[in-house]
Every structure is written in structure tokens, then in C-alpha cells.
Amino acid sequence: MKILVINPGGSSTKFSVFEDRQEILKRNIKHTGEDLQPFPTVFDEYEYRTGIITKMLEEAGHSLDSFACVVGRGGLMRPVPGGTYRVNDRMVEDLKNAVNGEHASNLGAVIARNIGDAIGAPSFVVDPVAVDEMQDVARITGISDLEKKSWFHALNHKAVARKTAEKMGGRYEDFNFIVAHLGSGISIVAHEKGRMIDGSGGRTDGPFSPERSGGLLTYQLIELCYSGRYSREEMVRKVSSCGGMYDYLGTKDMVEVEEMAESGDEKAGLIFRAFTYQVAKEIALYGASLRGKVDRIIFTGGIAYSQKVVSEVSDRISYLAPIEVVPGEMEMEALALGALRVLNHEEEAKEYL
Ligand SMILES: Nc1ncnc2c1ncn2[C@@H]1O[C@H](COP(=O)(O)OP(=O)(O)O)[C@@H](O)[C@H]1O
Numbered sequence: 001m002k003i004l005v006i007n008p009g010g011s012s013t014k015f016s017v018f019e020d021r022q023e024i025l026k027r028n029i030k031h032t033g034e035d036l037q038p039f040p041t042v043f044d045e046y047e048y049r050t051g052i053i054t055k056m057l058e059e060a061g062h063s064l065d066s067f068a069c070v071v072g073r074g075g076l077m078r079p080v081p082g083g084t085y086r087v088n089d090r091m092v093e094d095l096k097n098a099v100n101g102e103h104a105s106n107l108g109a110v111i112a113r114n115i116g117d118a119i120g121a122p123s124f125v126v127d128p129v130a131v132d133e134m135q136d137v138a139r140i141t142g143i144s145d146l147e148k149k150s151w152f153h154a155l156n157h158k159a160v161a162r163k164t165a166e167k168m169g170g171r172y173e174d175f176n177f178i179v180a181h182l183g184s185g186i187s188i189v190a191h192e193k194g195r196m197i198d199g200s201g202g203r204t205d206g207p208f209s210p211e212r213s214g215g216l217l218t219y220q221l222i223e224l225c226y227s228g229r230y231s232r233e234e235m236v237r238k239v240s241s242c243g244g245m246y247d248y249l250g251t252k253d254m255v256e257v258e259e260m261a262e263s264g265d266e267k268a269g270l271i272f273r274a275f276t277y278q279v280a281k282e283i284a285l286y287g288a289s290l291r292g293k294v295d296r297i298i299f300t301g302g303i304a305y306s307q308k309v310v311s312e313v314s315d316r317i318s319y320l321a322p323i324e325v326v327p328g329e330m331e332m333e334a335l336a337l338g339a340l341r342v343l344n345h346e347e348e349a350k351e352y353l
């Protein structure tokens with residue numbers, strides 16, 4: 001059974017072809033700021049990204065009508081529990097209207113649906129960014145105007161948690177994990193028996209990352225917003241795409257930061273240590289969410305390839321639980337497997353209401 005998997009990111013469009021569980025074609029198209037500059041919203045990038053995918057598939061000898069289904073990374077639709085969802089009109093409409101915010105992954109469902117419809121095949125999303133399984137106490141912030149949102153790398157979180165559970169001889173639902181997804185953006189989440197009960201990430205809270213600020217000092221942030229020094233758009237950029245390492249050191253590449261630190265650059269050394277310190281503190285926080293009953297702490301994302309990061313963070317939090325490292329991300333595989341579970345009738349596709 002051939003499955004087309006589509007994963008639109010902020011600066012890339014990844015797609016893969018799977019023959020059942022086997023990935024037989026993999027492409028990662030990088031988009032520069034200039035490439036995407038003509039498109040005011042994520043949705044406006046639809047034709048540009050779809051055109052590249054269909055052209056490259058054709059070049060690789062995969063005709064569209066050879067696919068049994070098309071599956072995309074699910075974006076910021078309305079909050080839903082984890083699982084595989086059939087893409088329906090309501091989902092497409094909500095993503096088009098960015099009901100829960102703009103994010104490149106909002107295009108995943110739409111591209112999958114349109115290709116699927118064109119060839120008469122079903123389209124799905126799996127564990128979208130909007131997965132919300134948070135416990136009620138985690139939603140309270142401190143002022144009633146603001147409610148904490150669940151905005152995590154849910155797809156990769158659940159995939160690495162499932163993989164770790166399998167390695168431990170059980171199911172995801174049998175264990176408690178703290179998963180730290182360390183990529184250009186970061187999310188750190190407490191998984192209790194298969195549910196993401198609390199966490200930090202997205203553009204709101206948690207440690208700073210290569211490109212995001214993470215949580216900031218409330219009062220000082222208000223002062224900065226009203227100082228007249230920055231426009232609203234500049235502040236949003238500072239928090240979401242030009243903050244963190246980039247703001248301090250002018251690079252979003254953690255390999256480069258590590259090299260700078262190792263070559264004696266004191267500022268880079270301090271930022272590197274501050275980063276591992278913040279990640280460790282955030283992990284410890286979710287130890288409390290799980291009442292200290294943590295079966296594994298799992299490091300994933302591109303930065304988990306760094307032995308120095310893993311070792312510095314582990315040094316501070318290994319008292320909590322054994323460490324598991326699953327570097328990179330398993331998103332494409334997780335999407336294919338989520339669709340396969342439905343096609344093989346092991347799981348029912350959920351309806352987005
Ligand atoms: N071997 C490595 N050591 C340290 N950092 C790495 C390594 N490989 C990748 N990274 C860093 O991981 C980050 C990107 O992570 P990734 O999970 O690919 O993010 P995203 O998909 O969110 O862009 C970059 O800062 C990159 O420099």
C-alpha cells in the first residue's frame with residue numbers, strides 16, 4: 001500500500017512516499033525567506049508548495065493515482081485529543097481561517113485533502129500541533145484573561161514516546177515520560193499514561209531555543225512592548241523567529257553555537273550554558289506534574305544529536321529518571337504509521353467536529 005506523506009514546515013516542505021512501513025522516497029525542499037516573501041499568509045503558499053510536490057513526484061516516477069491515501073502534518077485547528085483524523089471540510093475551513101493561529105503545518109491537511117480528492121483517496125492528519133490533552137490545573141495562568149494553550153510538537157512527542165515504550169516492553173499508555181523536543185523551536189511535555197497533561201512550548205513559555213525567546217519576564221516584557229522601540233510585528237518576530245540564540249549570537253545553528261563556545265567565545269559559552277540550564281529546569285518542573293513518578297526522560301529533535309547538550313542537561317536532572325535519546329524527528333514515519341493503523345483497521349479514524 002503506497003502512502004504519500006506531506007510535512008510543511010516554516011522553512012521547508014518535506015514529503016515522503018511509504019510502501020507500507022518502508023520509506024521509499026524522501027525529499028526535503030528548503031525555502032528561503034525570499035521564496036516565501038510573496039505570500040502574506042501561510043495559506044497563500046498553498047499552490048507554490050503543492051506545485052513543487054507534484055512536480056517532484058512526477059520526476060521520481062510516482063503517479064498521483066498510485067497512492068492509497070495522503071497524510072499531512074496537522075496544524076493549529078481547534079484543540080483535539082491525539083489520534084488520526086480524516087480531513088474534512090470543517091478542518092480545512094478552520095485551518096484556512098487560522099482559528100488557533102498561523103503555522104506552516106496548517107497547510108498539511110489542505111494539501112493532503114486536495115491531492116486525495118483529486119485521486120479519490122482518503123486524506124488524514126495525525127497528532128496535530130493542536131492536540132490538547134492538558135489537565136485543567138495546567139490551564140490556569142495567573143490572570144483570567146489568559147488561558148494556557150496546548151501547542152506542542154505533538155506528532156514527534158508521541159512517536160518517540162511510543163518508540164521508547166516499545167523498547168521498554170510496554171505501550172505508551174503504560175508509562176510516564178517527560179519528552180524534551182529540542183529543535184529550532186522547543187517543547188517540553190509531561191506525558192502521563194499516554195496523555196500530554198502539561199508542557200511548555202510554541203511561542204509562549206519554556207526555555208529559549210535557537211530561534212524563539214521562550215517564556216519572558218512579564219513586567220519587563222510589558223514595558224518593552226510599550227516603550228515605542230519596537231512595532232507589534234517586531235515584537236512577534238523577536239518572540240517567535242528571531243529570538244533565543246539568534247538574538248544573542250546571530251545564528252540559529254546549534255552546531256555553530258557549540259563550536260563558538262568551544263573555541264573560547266565567552267558570550268557563546270554563557271548562552272550555551274544558559275540554554276542547557278533552562279532546559280534542565282523546565283524538565284524538573286514537569287517532574288512535579290508527574291509527582292516524581294517518571295519512567296524516562298526522552299531527548300529528541302535536532303539538538304539531541306549534541307552529546308554536550310544531552311550530557312549537561314542530564315547532569316542536572318538524571319536524579320529524576322533514566323535518560324533516553326531519540327535524536328532528530330520521526331514525523332514522517334509517525335504520519336505514515338498513523339494512516340496505516342487506520343487503513344489496516346487497527347484504529348478508527350477520528351472525525352473532526
Ligand atoms: N549534531 C548536532 N549537534 C547540535 N545541534 C544540532 C545537530 N544537528 C542539528 N542540530 C541543531 O538542531 C536544530 C534544528 O533542529 P530540528 O529538529 O531539525 O528543527 P526544526 O525541524 O524545528 O527546524 C538546529 O539548531 C541545528 O543546528
Ligand SMILES: CCCC(=O)OP(=O)(O)O
Nearest residue numbers: 129151152153185201202
Ligand atoms: C510548538 C509546536 C509547533 C511548532 O512550533 O513547530 P515548529 O518548531 O516546527 O515550528
